[in-house]
Amino acid sequence: MYSTLLAFDWLFVIEKLVLIVGIVSISLVIAMYETWAERKVAAIMQDRRGPMRAGPMGLLQPLADGLKLFMKEEIIPNTSNRILFILGPCLAMLAAMMTSAVIPWGGKIDVFGREVSLQIADINIGILYVFAVVSMGVFGIMIGGWASNNKFSLMAALRGASQAISYELPMGLSLIALLMLTGSLKLSVIVGQQLDGVWNVVYQPLGFLIFLICAFAECNRTPFDLPEAENELNFGYHQEYSSMKLGFFLFAEYINMFISSAIMATLFFGGYDIPFVNDAQLTEKVGLNLMALFQGGVLFAKIAGFIFLFMWVRWTIPRFRYDQLMNLGWKKLVPLALINMIVTAAVVLWLKK
Amino acid sequence: MEHDFDILRHLQQTLGADIIHQQQPVDEIPTCWIAKERIVPAVLQLKSSTPSPYSFLYDLFGIDERNRIHTAGAPPSDFTVAYLLFSYQQNSFIRLKVPLTGEYPTLPSISSVFKNANWYEREVYDMFGIRFEGHPHLRRILMPITWQGHPLRKEHPARATEMGPYQLWDEKQDREQEALRFKPEEWGMQAQSEDADFMFLNIGPQHPGTHGVLRIILQLDGEDIVDAVPEIGFHHRGAEKMGERQSWHTYIPYTDRIDYLGGVMNNLAYLLAVEKLAGIEVPDRVKVIRVMLCELFRIASHLVWFGTFAQDLGQLSPVFYMFTDRERIFDIIEAICGGRMHPNWFRIGGVAQDLPTGWDKVVKDFTDVFPKNLREYNSMVMRNSLFKARTKGIGIYTLQEAIEWGVTGPGLRACGFEWDFRKKRPYSGYEQFDFDIPIAQNGDCFDRATVRVEEMWQSLRIVTQCLHNMPEGSYKADHPLTTPPLKKHTMADIETLITHFLGVSWGPVIPAGEAMSCIEATKGANSYYLISDNNTVAYRVRIRTPSFPHMQMVPYISKGYTVADLLSILGSVDFVLADIDR
Numbered sequence: 031m032y033s034t035l036l037a038f039d040w041l042f043v044i045e046k047l048v049l050i051v052g053i054v055s056i057s058l059v060i061a062m063y064e065t066w067a068e069r070k071v072a073a074i075m076q077d078r079r080g081p082m083r084a085g086p087m088g089l090l091q092p093l094a095d096g097l098k099l100f101m102k103e104e105i106i107p108n109t110s111n112r113i114l115f116i117l118g119p120c121l122a123m124l125a126a127m128m129t130s131a132v133i134p135w136g137g138k139i140d141v142f143g144r145e146v147s148l149q150i151a152d153i154n155i156g157i158l159y160v161f162a163v164v165s166m167g168v169f170g171i172m173i174g175g176w177a178s179n180n181k182f183s184l185m186a187a188l189r190g191a192s193q194a195i196s197y198e199l200p201m202g203l204s205l206i207a208l209l210m211l212t213g214s215l216k217l218s219v220i221v222g223q224q225l226d227g228v229w230n231v232v233y234q235p236l237g238f239l240i241f242l243i244c245a246f247a248e249c250n251r252t253p254f255d256l257p258e259a260e261n262e263l264n265f266g267y268h269q270e271y272s273s274m275k276l277g278f279f280l281f282a283e284y285i286n287m288f289i290s291s292a293i294m295a296t297l298f299f300g301g302y303d304i305p306f307v308n309d310a311q312l313t314e315k316v317g318l319n320l321m322a323l324f325q326g327g328v329l330f331a332k333i334a335g336f337i338f339l340f341m342w343v344r345w346t347i348p349r350f351r352y353d354q355l356m357n358l359g360w361k362k363l364v365p366l367a368l369i370n371m372i373v374t375a376a377v378v379l380w381l382k383k
Numbered sequence: 384m385e386h387d388f389d390i391l392r393h394l395q396q397t398l399g400a401d402i403i404h405q406q407q408p409v410d411e412i413p414t415c416w417i418a419k420e421r422i423v424p425a426v427l428q429l430k431s432s433t434p435s436p437y438s439f440l441y442d443l444f445g446i447d448e449r450n451r452i453h454t455a456g457a458p459p460s461d462f463t464v465a466y467l468l469f470s471y472q473q474n475s476f477i478r479l480k481v482p483l484t485g486e487y488p489t490l491p492s493i494s495s496v497f498k499n500a501n502w503y504e505r506e507v508y509d510m511f512g513i514r515f516e517g518h519p520h521l522r523r524i525l526m527p528i529t530w531q532g533h534p535l536r537k538e539h540p541a542r543a544t545e546m547g548p549y550q551l552w553d554e555k556q557d558r559e560q561e562a563l564r565f566k567p568e569e570w571g572m573q574a575q576s577e578d579a580d581f582m583f584l585n586i587g588p589q590h591p592g593t594h595g596v597l598r599i600i601l602q603l604d605g606e607d608i609v610d611a612v613p614e615i616g617f618h619h620r621g622a623e624k625m626g627e628r629q630s631w632h633t634y635i636p637y638t639d640r641i642d643y644l645g646g647v648m649n650n651l652a653y654l655l656a657v658e659k660l661a662g663i664e665v666p667d668r669v670k671v672i673r674v675m676l677c678e679l680f681r682i683a684s685h686l687v688w689f690g691t692f693a694q695d696l697g698q699l700s701p702v703f704y705m706f707t708d709r710e711r712i713f714d715i716i717e718a719i720c721g722g723r724m725h726p727n728w729f730r731i732g733g734v735a736q737d738l739p740t741g742w743d744k745v746v747k748d749f750t751d752v753f754p755k756n757l758r759e760y761n762s763m764v765m766r767n768s769l770f771k772a773r774t775k776g777i778g779i780y781t782l783q784e785a786i787e788w789g790v791t792g793p794g795l796r797a798c799g800f801e802w803d804f805r806k807k808r809p810y811s812g813y814e815q816f817d818f819d820i821p822i823a824q825n826g827d828c829f830d831r832a833t834v835r836v837e838e839m840w841q842s843l844r845i846v847t848q849c850l851h852n853m854p855e856g857s858y859k860a861d862h863p864l865t866t867p868p869l870k871k872h873t874m875a876d877i878e879t880l881i882t883h884f885l886g887v888s889w890g891p892v893i894p895a896g897e898a899m900s901c902i903e904a905t906k907g908a909n910s911y912y913l914i915s916d917n918n919t920v921a922y923r924v925r926i927r928t929p930s931f932p933h934m935q936m937v938p939y940i941s942k943g944y945t946v947a948d949l950l951s952i953l954g955s956v957d958f959v960l961a962d963i964d965r
Contacts (some may be wrong), residue, residue: 076703185606185946234781252697254948263946343499348769349697351947352606 041144043102049150053130061284062092064337068284070342071341100279107270111177117172119271119278125167132156134218134301135293135329139322146321149218157205160293164248168194170282171250171257175267186266189352190257193247196359197254201244203367207374208297221301225309231298236370238298240363245290247359250283252344256352259289262286291336295329300331391415391477394425409659410898412467414478417489422481426466429479435472438787441901442467442927443493444504445511446914447537448482453895453916458482462513464490465924467899467927471786471800474807476901483513492518499789502935509745510535510623520571525616525964528562533935534624536599541621541628565600570612572602579604584946586618592695592950597934599949606667606945613936618964626913630890631657632866634729634921638911639725640697641926642962645905646716648677650729653911655810655900660893660915661864663732668856670812672734674720675746675849676726677811678842682753683712684905685835685842688957692763692832695954696773699793701764708756715745731891732865737858746850750843757839765836774828777950778940781826788939789932792907793834794956798826804903811902816845828955835957864891890919906930906957932964 066081066088073080081088106115134149153159169190175187211233212220224230231238247254255264268279295301302325303309313321350358384796386839391413408414416504417425429437446463448454457463458579460482481490489699492515494500504515505524512533518542523530532539540546551559567573567583571665573579585600587663602610625637640648653671657664686709688700720726720735721740728735764770780790782798795802803820805813821829821837868886872879895917901910933956 052727076700077707133546181582185584254698255697347698347767348693348773350769351773352945354772372670 045141045144045146046150049148050131053135053150054127057127057285057288058281060288061281062096064284064287065095065280067337068341068344072345072371075345092222094096097280099274102273102274102276104273105270107179109179110270111179114173114177115270116275118170118177118245119268119275119282120170121173122167122170122282123278123285125163125170126282126289128163128166129160129289130285130292132159132217133262133289133296134221134356136328138318140318145318147218148326152216152218155215156220157209157215160201160380165194165287167248167282167286170279172269174271174279175257179269180266180270182263183267183269185251186257186263186269190250190267193250193254193256193359194262194353196356197244197247197363200240200359200367201248203371204234204240204244205297206273207237207367207371208234210374210378217296217301221296221303224300225303229298229300234370236366237374238294240367240370241294241298243292243358243363246340246343247355249286249290249340251287251340253347253349254342254355255349256355270362275376287337287340288333291333291340292329294336295332299332302318302326304328385914394428396920398717400886403949407476408898409896410656411477412476412899414480414897416480416482419481421493422498425479426496429468429477430496435469435470435475435821437470437477439469439471440466440493440497440499440503440789441476442910442912442925443500443507443907444912444927445507445513445535445926446727446923447511447535447726450537451914451916451922452893455895460484461466461486462488462514464507464512464513465912465925466493468668469908471802483809487512487514489514489516491516492521494518497789498787498939499932499935503933506632509533512536522569523616525619527616529559534621534859539624541624546932567602570600572600572610572612576604581609582685586949588614592953594691594953594958596809597958597960597963599937601946601949603946606947608941608949610865610947611941611949613934613937615934615963616892617959620961620965622838622965623924623926625845626921628920630919631893631921632890634924635729636725636727639727640961641950641965642684642909642930642959643724643908643927644680644959645962646676646683646719646724647673647726647728647904648679648904649909650727651677651811651898652902652904652909653913654729654731656898656911657731657893659898659900660913661731661862661891662894662897663860663862665732666858667812667854669733669858669860671853672818672858673729673811673851674813675846675853676716676728678845678849679712679715681842681905682839682846683709685839686712688954689760689832692954692957695950697769698764698767698769701760704756704763705760708753711749711752715749718742730859730866732862733771733857733859738853742854744848746846750847750850754840754845757836757843761836765832771829774832774951774955776825777828777944777948778955779825779827780936780940783790783938785826788936790907790936791929791932792903792905793831793838794933795906796821797823797830797834799824800953804901804908808901811864816848818844824849828951829956831957835901862891867889892917892919893921904929905934906962926965928962928965930960931956934958934963 042302069091070080081091084090084094106112131150132153138145138147170188171190175183177188208230211230212223214220250257268276271279304312304324394415443464443466446465448460448463462483464481464483468479483490490513492500492504494504494515495517501519502524504518505521507513508521509523509526510514510533527533565583565585573581580604584601584603585598586601587593588596593599597616598617600612600614601608621645622637622641626634629637635650635653638653639646641649686705690705693701716726717723719738722728749952780798782800785795785798799822801820801822806820818841819840821834823833861869863882865868866886868883868891870883873883893915895915897912897914899910899912901908909925909929910927911922912925912927914923937952937956941952944952
């Protein structure tokens with residue numbers, strides 16, 4: 031029995047643990063620097079300077095912000111439901127972090143003669159997993175908003191819940207069309223196909239557009255930031271939160287944005303595929319590890335592009351009204367996604383014949 | 384004028400000759416005294432008189448007459464309630480006064496005749512303790528519910544130091560706390576209907592969407608607004624009471640802070656009335672300087688509105704561009720006046736100083752840069768389809784409703800009514816300027832926005848005309864009552880020196896009389912009704928502000944919309960809390 035335990039591939043466990051810790055901390059650091067980027071982007075768009083006091087170009091600003099959030103008094107309203115009040119931000123954070131497990135962050139690397147895949151879990155239902163976890167994220171908002179025992183928070187939570195549910199539908203439908211083309215739910219396979227061929231966005235432009243809009247809605251970003259509409263609902267569901275619990279909500283939002291960008295890059299823009307380059311040939315030339323570095327860098331560049339898009343939109347356009355948001359989701363996006371699905375199916379069938 | 388006397392004669396014929404006493408105030412608005420029993424029929428008759436009905440209740444206020452010496456042959460009264468009606472067809476005002484005797488008199492309410500009389504009567508009750516019989520909800524409006532006394536009565540102290548030290552003992556604290564408890568019935572709302580419980584959402588007084596200390600209680604059915612009740616008075620600083628304490632000259636800075644986005648435009652409304660009372664005719668240069676600064680402030684005010692309106696709808700960036708341009712305007716104001724938001728620059732009979740050397744260059748820099756920016760903002764905000772979706776068809780009122788509720792300014796013009804006091808009743812030389820009255824047709828949030836944006840173009844035209852046609856001459860009228868008084872003869876004879884000394888130390892004594900002057904301020908019709916009792920201070924200052932009736936209308940136009948729409952409506956109405964509460 032001991033021998034079987036010892037026969038277990040301990041190196042595999044260590045490898046995955048290191049990967050998990052690495053990716054989680056990278057997500058956190060990226061979320062931190064997204065807040066910095068958000069402020070800088072906003073500042074540039076508004077003819078301002080943005081953070082510039084803490085460190086060069088304000089680069090230490092996120093640290094200062096984090097420290098400030100930790101130092102703030104932890105307030106739990108008397109009238110709130112204590113357990114749920116704490117559970118809300120935890121769930122939001124948890125759901126946000128879990129999604130990163132299935133994304134292939136790069137090809138394989140060579141560590142002391144051992145080939146290591148830069149993906150925590152290459153599960154064969156990758157996309158379904160992403161959907162399942164992302165849907166959990168809305169519980170954070172709902173529970174947090176309800177447990178605050180505040181009418182603004184409650185209304186925001188209701189808005190957030192119905193928005194998330196409404197937009198998951200067209201999001202899923204737009205993906206079904208994509209899955210018909212790839213034939214696999216495994217994210218590594220989807221990326222692998224794009225490494226050799228063209229990016230999926232060429233086949234599925236409409237699908238990508240729908241997915242993009244839904245990603246905005248899922249992340250509660252402008253123009254879909256109704257749950258935290260500052261001018262109407264006083265920052266919405268996290269109104270009663272302070273200190274790091276508020277920080278968790280804010281962090282979760284930025285991590286979600288990061289993960290959404292990563293998923294969009296993976297599904298539609300070739301993942302870690304370096305454009306205009308034959309990856310296999312280049313790998314032979316520069317070696318596995320350097321190639322993985324390149325690929326990771328390219329993926330992050332794509333992600334950064336999407337994150338910038340998120341921010342650009344946020345500081346440019348007004349937000350929807352609740353009923354307009356619902357109309358867009360149910361009356362425009364769902365039919366469009368359905369049409370996209372049917373047309374794709376017909377074309378796929380026709381080509382096979 | 385002819386028509387005015389026809390109206391008065393007509394009133395006399397139908398209501399009985401003995402109850403009407405005519406009075407000739409300095410501002411030549413036909414004024415008559417009516418016994419309180421006859422006020423409702425008289426107002427009704429004026430409102431329905433053809434062909435030119437007095438369909439607009441411009442103002443309604445009280446006067447405490449008990450200490451007044453120069454009453455100019457008016458019937459004996461302890462308190463007076465004055466009604467100011469306006470006829471758009473005839474372009475004329477009529478003033479009705481009701482004499483009241485006794486410590487806490489009553490009179491019939493006209494809230495059934497004019498919708499906007501409701502808040503005005505509440506204000507009179509709050510300020511004077513005069514009760515209106517038949518008023519649906521006579522309750523304090525500006526002062527706290529627990530306030531003792533009625534501030535505008537002459538016996539009420541004007542300063543906290545006259546009231547003794549403030550103490551909050553336990554019972555008082557409990558009482559105050561209890562008064563804060565929200566009971567829907569006290570606000571004229573029901574807690575539930577036949578099939579649903581309503582949710583009450585308290586917006587404000589501290590809320591990012593209310594643009595100041597305004598509280599609105601929303602009665603919600605889901606996200607739909609069943610009813611909304613604004614609570615105002617958080618910004619009440621007793622500006623009218625201060626007018627009875629500050630000299631004519633030292634009151635000018637207070638006016639700056641009424642519509643704090645309008646800056647010197649408030650000075651103008653006040654000073655036009657003072658100058659009417661004093662009989663001062665200002666030189667052309669003064670008129671043009673005043674017009675130029677006022678129009679610059681109109682642009683500045685509209686820029687603030689434009690940016691914050693976009694921000695209310697979630698568009699967060701335009702406000703920064705617009706504030707940058709507003710800053711350019713403030714640079715001009717600062718170069719000319721030294722101040723920025725509250726320059727306190729106009730004086731009785733003129734302005735504080737002549738224009739500085741090089742003023743034309745700073746103004747020209749602005750008029751060169753601004754058109755391009757304004758076009759950019761227009762395409763950034765007004766042509767944004769999301770912005771249109773959020774504002775078109777929201778908060779609609781018709782022209783008739785607008786007049787009924789006392790809407791003036793851009794809100795009135797957005798209903799397709801070409802009415803601008805600068806054009807129709809020119810003051811300060813506006814008849815010399817070439818500009819158009821922008822209008823829109825639908826009376827919704829989008830149209831109100833369109834009108835304001837177009838107004839900025841027109842104001843820019845006026846500023847440009849001022850720039851090119853600034854007349855030479857003195858920056859102050861040659862009149863003994865101007866402030867600070869002229870000094871030219873003081874070194875020649877002792878009498879003038881004494882007069883000058885008194886004029887500087889006490890301030891000018893304005894001859895007894897009553898006058899009002901109506902201007903087209905940034906948000907609508909603004910006027911100061913001044914009563915002088917031949918003294919160094921005003922006997923009564925009544926400030927009619929446009930935001931007050933506009934805010935009163937908000938519940939009416941927001942019913943049936945959603946919470947998000949309320950923010951569009953509030954933004955499009957463009958109020959300033961200090962302008963509401965004074």
